[in-house]
Amino acid sequence: MTLQLPIHDVLDEIRKALEAGPSAVVQAPPGAGKTTGVPLALLAAPFLAGQKIVMLEPRRLAARAAAGRMAEVLGEAVGETVGYRIRMEKKVSAATRIEVVTEGILTRMIQGDPELSGIGLVIFDEFHERNLNSDLGLALTLECQGVLRDDLRILVMSATLDAEPVAKLLDDAPVITSEGRAFPVESRYLPLREPNPSRRDIEAACARAVSKGLVEESGDMLVFLPGAGEIRRVHERLQRMALPPHVDIHPLFGALSKSEQDKAIRPSPFGRRKVVLATSIAETSLTIDGVTLVVDAGLMRVSRFSPGSGMGRLVTLPVSRASADQRQGRAGRTAPGICYRLWNEAHTGTLTPFTAPEILHADLAPLVLELAIWGVTDPHELTWLDVPPQGSCQQARGVLQELGALDAEGRITPHGKAMSRIGLHPRLAHMLLCAKKMKLGPEGCLLAALLTERDPLAGSRKEADIRLRMEAMLARGRSEAPLNASAASRIKDAARQLASRLQIGGSPKESRHAGRLLALAFPDRIAMTRKGKNGLFQMASGSGVFLHEADPLAYEPIIAVADLDGNRQNARVYLAAPLSEEELEADHADRMAREEVVRWNDRKGKVEAVMRHTLGALTLSETPLKKPSPEALTDALIQGIQTRGLSLLPWNKSIRAVQARVLFLRNHAGFDELPDLSDTALATTTDQWLAPFLIGITSMGGLGKVDLAGALTALLPHSWHRKVETLAPTHMTIPSGARIPLDYGNGEPPVLAARIQQLFGLSDTPTVAGGRIPVTCHLLSPASRPMQVTRDLKSFWANTYPEVKKELKARYPKHPWPDDPLTAIATNRTKRKGT
Incomplete structure (x- = not known):
């Protein structure tokens, strides 16, 4: 041959x-x-x-x-x-x-x-x-x-x-x-008019390019679009346009029936031309005879999976340079051709060389399951062109363990082996096996088929409730949207084959268990509504999801989510079904937990203790906890203090003075053995120094009873309790006999504030800290107004006092202003005797 x-x-x-x-x-x-x-x-x-x-x-x-x-x-x-x-x-x-x-x-x-x-x-x-x-x-x-x-x-x-x-x-x-066989293909660039084109812009540009090619060129045409949705919409646009009567338009994507796909691939009858609207499926692995004109939108749709969120999403990206070349080459298989590229020529040089391997971005649950069956728990044991990412493998292993497919060591279980034989994603395989045990096998097969095939409800505005699809397939639909015959046929065939494979007899009868079945496949996507926020839900995985308020499911307290867009913070739900509390308890009791929670309620300003009933990140219910542990209460109160700040504590001038005196000795007098009592240090160690003084206190109001002075003093070494009083005294006696308080500020060297007459006869500056640190003297006028600041009294008397005397004597003539303040008698009186 x-x-x-x-x-x-x-x-x-x-x-x-x-x-x-x-x-x-x-x-x-x-x-x-x-x-x-x-x-x-x-x-x-x-x-x-x-x-x-x-x-x-x-x-x-x-x-x-x-x-x-x-x-x-x-x-x-x-x-x-x-x-x-x-x-x-x-x-x-x-x-x-x-x-x-x-x-x-x-x-x-x-x-x-x-x-x-x-x-x-x-x-x-x-x-x-x-x-x-x-x-x-x-x-x-x-x-x-x-x-x-x-x-x-x-x-x-x-x-x-x-x-x-x-x-x-x-x-x-x-x-x-092999060099291959290809005829020359001329590239013509038809860049979109808009700098950031929308989906409508791209689809309109494709339709214009098709119209242009049908008028100006001959032969059949292959149009590359990112997905089935774009193909359907461009198809509708072309049908509304005045195309030549001998032109046939054929969609081509994986979800179409075999007969529809064959129509697109078969050569055109004599005298007719065809336009094939295709996804990347037509890049290399299919031969479509007669194509001499290609229209390339330059986009592809790929799945991107986030191990962190456990969710995947379809994203539309520019094609790689290799894919663009492949698409262009389809116009030169049988004769010279033309390729319309809907971008600027310079943009071609910015395309990535090759499309990224799926293994680097996909949901790896199916792969990890297959490896476990093969006896491999670590993918590195096999030879790969690109090793599966560790994070994705760990996430997949967690999902499979939750579904019971793997044991704690990652080894395959009998249930996991049974799942693998079904030939579906592990989530759906697990759902089908459970559905069969629950006598819901026919409904499970229909649901699995709906999730693996194209949505049977026609039209773009659809409710997310998957029960509508089931009811439509059961000919009891309450949806006004018409049923897509091709999609419905594929779903029925798929459901029948699944039922045959699992030896499930009978026909599906109702849709009311849809949520229960979805929750088995997607236990991490069981979602509860956020209080007072219709349409906003939190899933068991911890991620947030939402439904439009116009969707009836937005008002359900609990739903099971099957399809969403992959946004980790707040994903949009595309397919879901309601789930009752009874179904949740019946099927997921082994995944639920009860835990004692003692926490600070900042809004109420107090500690509260509850018994919490949880499912993953979801709180199903809370009841008051009768006898919480004292340690937990104290820990929660400390959390509140750390949240609100140390200002919650009963500070007063006396306690602040103790704090300042210790800080002065530590930071300025060189006594490093003293503890750091700064607010910053105290705030970060609250659990260490304050906890023993919080026993029995559970609210912000109760903090007024805390012995804060005792708590701070307890931090001092025992030998320092009296030393602080000696080295950093609270008061100082001056020549006038007055006992003047010392102000240590926020731990700075102390300030002695006295009228000048009270210090007559004092030649040397007073000191603290065992003579190490001179005090700062704030010298006041007879009216107690600051006149001079000094840490060297001897220099003040000798050099500055004469000038101060001149100024103040005129203002306060009745007060004593001796020529020699060092020999004068200090006085607390504000006026001379006899005046």
């Missing part, structure tokens, strides 16, 4: 590489024919010895299409020599030698048969897309090859991936490059 494909030139090289060694890497651009040509060419290779080839495709649509093309080349029906196996669908037989599968299927095959018995070659096609399952599949296949099957061959094929790291991962495997 001769394959008229560019890959034909390197098929012998690929064959020889796999004959000589266990692995190889093929790098070939789209259109080279690698997906169809390589498996067929290797089917008769001696190293296979009659064994099967399993080829992985990143998407279900691509797997079906690849199998169909190869079967057509052989002149057979799909399911004979070439078949496919995807989630909930397969076409294989005993004669099948080439199985095209999606990556999750390979994982199931390896887990079921670690030796991959009867399989001689595993091909990873379109590996550049770096899906989570492809990285996991390659890691497990390498483990199988290295430990159990040294004869197993591995071939990695990619269109744009940097081949060297992959080759190194495969023990320096040879890299075979």
Whole structure:
């Protein structure tokens, strides 16, 4: 058989590489024919010895299409020599030698048969897309090859991936490059008029570009948009426009039915043109014949998961340079083409080289579950192109332990093994197993199908209540929005297949248990309304979520959330259902806790003690605690003091004076052994020095009874109780006989304030701290007004007093103003005798 494909030139090289060694890497651009040509060419290779080839495709649509093309080349029906196996669908037989599968299927095959018995070659096609399952599949296949099957061959094929790291991962495997076949494609830039375009701007620009291309160019057209929502809206815009009558518009994305996808892929009938509105699904893994014109919005939608919040969200990002080149190349598969790029030419240089691997940003719960089944608790034990992030793995392990899939050491449990066999996300698998035990299996299958397929309710304004979807599927809908027939059909098929897989009989009858089932899948997303705030909820994980006030669910006290936008602080809820307290108690009692809480209520200014009933971060109820421990009461009161500040304590001048005198001795007199009694130090050590004096006090009002002086004095070494009085006296006796108080301020050297006449005869400045520190003398007039400040009385009498005397004697002539103040008799009198 001769394959008229560019890959034909390197098929012998690929064959020889796999004959000589266990692995190889093929790098070939789209259109080279690698997906169809390589498996067929290797089917008769001696190293296979009659064994099967399993080829992985990143998407279900691509797997079906690849199998169909190869079967057509052989002149057979799909399911004979070439078949496919995807989630909930397969076409294989005993004669099948080439199985095209999606990556999750390979994982199931390896887990079921670690030796991959009867399989001689595993091909990873379109590996550049770096899906989570492809990285996991390659890691497990390498483990199988290295430990159990040294004869197993591995071939990695990619269109744009940097081949060297992959080759190194495969023990320096040879890299075979095919030049491919492509006609020249002219890039034309049609930048949006707005500097920060909205979704409407982008969709309008796409519609204009399609209209322009249909008028100015020939051939079929492929339009790249970020997601299904944009595709539907652009489709509606185009239907409202006056397009030529011979033009057919076909959406193309993963959630469409097989018949709708086939319409988009099939060649246009003679005399007609088609416009295919596609997501990134059409970048590399699909061949759409007849396309000579590409419109690229330059955007892609990817999932980003936050281990910190435990939530994922879809984000719209600029495409990578590799993806932009891939999209452009789709216009040159069969003839010269044109690519309309809806951005400035300079913007191309700012694009990232490659799309980031999904493993670095995805929810890793499915991966961690598969590794546990494989017997691996630490991902580092396997060989990866990019090692899964530790934080994401820890978060995933926590979720799986909460679902009962892993034990405390991270090992798989029987329940976890049963979950893995269902083929859904672990959350939904756990929900289905529980639903079956609860005799709610049919409802669980319908709910799981609704969560994995496209929303069946048409229209953009929808309530978040998932019960509306269930009721619509049960033909008892109370929603005015019409049901999308295609989505409803896929949901029914998915529900039936799940029921068959779990051997669940009967049909779903009602939706009232939806919240209960969702809470089993998402126990961390059980949410309670915040008091007095309709539409605002807190989840068991601690994160906040909200519903629009117009949504009836906004008024429910408890809901279980299935879908939200991933904002950690306040995420918007897209799908949820109400949950009753009885259901919560029945299903989650083992996750609930009762704890004694003694806390400071700052609003009330007192300590309160309650018994709190909790579920994660949620407080289900609180009741007064009759006998809280005295230590807990004191700790809570200290918390209040630290919150409000030391001003709550019963300070007075006497206590502040003690504080200031000790601080003076410590900070200025060199007595380092004394404790730091500054407000700053006291505030940070309240629990150490004040706690013994708070016994029996539970409110702000009761703090007036605290022996604060005793508490501060207790901090002093015992030997210092009298020393403080001696070294930092409260008063000083001066020559006039008066006993004058000393002011230590906030711990500064003390101030002695006295009238000048009271100090006559005092030649040397008084001191404290055992003579170490002179006091600061504030010399007052007879009217007790400050006239002079000095720490050197001898200098004042000799140099300054004569000038002061001149000034004050004229103002206060009846007061004594001796020429020699050092020999004069000090007096407390304000006037001379006889006057």
